[in-house]
Amino acid sequence: MQLPPAVHARLAAGPGAAEPLPVERDPAAGAAPFRFAARLVRFPREHEFFEEGDVQRHLYLQDVLTGVAGVPERPRVPEFTCQMAGCCQVFDTLEDYEHHYHTLHRNVCSFCKRAFPSGHLLDIHILEWHDSLFQVLSERQDMYQCLVEGCTEKFKTSKDRKDHLVRHHLYPGDFRFDKPKKAKGPASPVAAMQVPTEAVGDDGDTMEVCSDHMTPPPEPVGEKRTSRHRIPSTICFGQGASRGFKSTKNKNKHQ
């Protein structure tokens, strides 16, 4: 159907509402036995009016099959090696490298080399494990922050925090990213924090950053510290993204 000429003219002339015609109502309008009154109509959620739309929505959900991340679809590039010190993992797709980097190198503690799933957890770890001022302050005030984003509660001990996580936030009692600090102190070269040793059937999956590396993980003391925690400028992850998404925290924590 063609647009009426008046619409064309209006579009050509540009925006601007027409001067409204004067409104003048007669009390007989809509009077009994008639009943019309102009009114806004609202439908509640479950109303039948939305049935058709909901049906279409659900057909869409069932039919849309999104390609899974990784596997043959991704373009292959000539093999390259991870540039992080001590890591010799090899990749042939950028996406695999991106995932590897973000998992193992992105949020790494410069003191003990543990990798964390997020900047938030890394920050808490550094504060609680490697900041001597923290220890002092925590004797006088509640310093152990809740791990859940959006919760501002703080606690006297890590056990109190754990109880809060379990009772208030329904976290599992053995949440793997909440290991209490070992008595030995910050330079302790123990196994990775990721896997609890009491877990059934779990291996102590060690902190090897390079899986081909046959020697055990190096001691923190003698090793060159990796102080860069941002993505190296030579790396740019495709998909038009800026280098990962912006983290509001500065993770350049040196000793």
Add this chain to the structure above:
Amino acid sequence: MLSPRQGLLRPVGCGVEELRRRRREREAALRRARREQQLVSKRLLRDDTPEEAEGGSVASILGEAEIQQFLWLAQRGTEEKEREGALVSLRRGLQHPETQQTFIRLEGSMRTLVGLLTSNHALLQLEAARCLHELSHSEQSEVAEACLPATSYLLTYLAGHSSDLIELCLYTLGNLIVESEAGRRQLLPQGIVPALASCIQSPHLPVLEALGYALSQLLQAKEAPKKIIPSVLASSIPQHMLRLLQPGPKLNPGVAVEFAWCLHYIICSQVNNALLITHGAVSTLGLLLLYLAGSVQSPEDAGLELFLLQKHPSLLPEGLWLLNNLTANSPSICTSLLSLDLIKPLLQLLPVSNVVSVLVLTVLCNVAEKGPAYCWHLWPGPLLSSLLDTLALSDTDVVGQSLELLQLLFLYRPEAAQAFLQQSGLQALKRHEEEAQLQDRVLALQQTALHR
């Protein structure tokens, strides 16, 4: 719970008639489910291309021993490729409901899977997440609910930076959310709303689409108006949603669809729409609608929606409802309808269906009730003969609304009553003299017409 999986895995080469028949069946099943408030649909993320070099393109069902073997290899294999391969095999096996059942019944299996999910091995982590995703998509409640121990980890990873993993976690969470109220009761205290509010700032489109999906499932829940929507509205999520619905070259359809549904669930729950309006929801949505209709003009030109409607008849009820709410209290929009000659196109929509007729007539009543200046433009014109046509119908709602419009027209434009008589209007009215819901109004109109 609903289960048309055939749509995803149907064999290629099915006849068109067969496909249509299945689609109608699926639609009917969805309608039934909606009426019973049991509407549950999940999204699946899966690589559809045939697997290479693994021997055979169809995954077979795995037994208990095989599952145990794969899990053991994944955990303790010495070769990296061997460990990944084991998980890949497990994942493919988990496409089958039987394997899923066996898996969840195997003691320690979920615990091991979660261990792999949280391990230090990037690709194992991703494969474990894919296994969880397959399980979350199951139609069998016990299978999906077996995934609930993993939710705190799925949420933790949303704050990470691997977009592949985040996307998977979001789709998995979305499936678990819609699965059961138990899942939602756990996810809310675990902080799903703040987690989504952070994640929605991601620049990655696949992540955003996945997030929109998960959020839409959360907002669709029965208890959402009381327990979920208030905290979503209090977060930064609404502003981000509206940002992602801005029309223009950056608008991504997959992402926009999800967030449009999110907005719908929020708005029709009527928790705090005023807040959305202050964030600019009305102008964003208006501009979006116009953008989709192929126009870039200002939102005051209400009539342009009509052209969107003509291209998409299935949207007629929703579009006309919108037009009703726009015209009910707005003299300027009613004036626009008249000055843009949009009455005729509206009248052309009358024959579509009874529901559409009533809506069209209601919009016209909104215009007519504003008084003589408006009715002056309604007659002479095609309106009267269209009304005579509607009087020939038998649907009481349609006829009733026509009578209301006639009363307004006769009141504010007496000459129209005269013309009505000349076009055998009285005979048209007579048809409905016996109808209980209509007779009083029919009588009143007969008298008005005769005494002018």
